[in-house]
Amino acid sequence: MQVSHFSAAIIFAFFASIVFGITQRTAPRDMVLYGAKCFAFFAAGTLLASWAMWVIKH
């Protein structure tokens, strides 16, 4: 099975965010919000790092 770097990063972010949300917060609502926040940060971090590498290369 082969996936692109971006797909792998998004899959990683999705599952890691679920675990972070459940383990790092107590109330169910906070778990969902924290999980969503972690996912957004993972995805945004991936995009920013990608563009930073593109800028460095060019």
Add this chain to the structure above:
Amino acid sequence: MPQPRSKADAILAERELNSMAIIAPIAGWLIPGAGHLIQRRWIRGLLLFVSVFAMFVLGVLMEGKVYGLNGGDLLDMLGFVGDLGSGSLYFVTRMMDWGRGAIQLASADYGTKFIIVSGLLNVMSAVDAYDIAIGKKE
């Protein structure tokens, strides 16, 4: 009004709590999410199981490497510690001789990281099961 508990009841309740504090993290380590499931946290347990299991299986399908005990260098040993966090998934994979790692594929490197991280996430969920068992978390 609740009845005052006898000393024997209190000791019994404390023993049950202590036994759960030992059983829950071990069960959670061996089977992802089991520490939560045995404490009747059904949704959390199921989500943890799916997340850890999916990451581990995807890592193996991407032909990631599963580290053995005698890796040789320090990074391999750290990889082994991370992999070991997956509990029974790790042992089954080693027994079946899966996860040999295909170094010629870029996605195999992602797979190796998926496997390590799934182990670390499983340790986090086992610690969370312990926190629930001792009453630190609901």
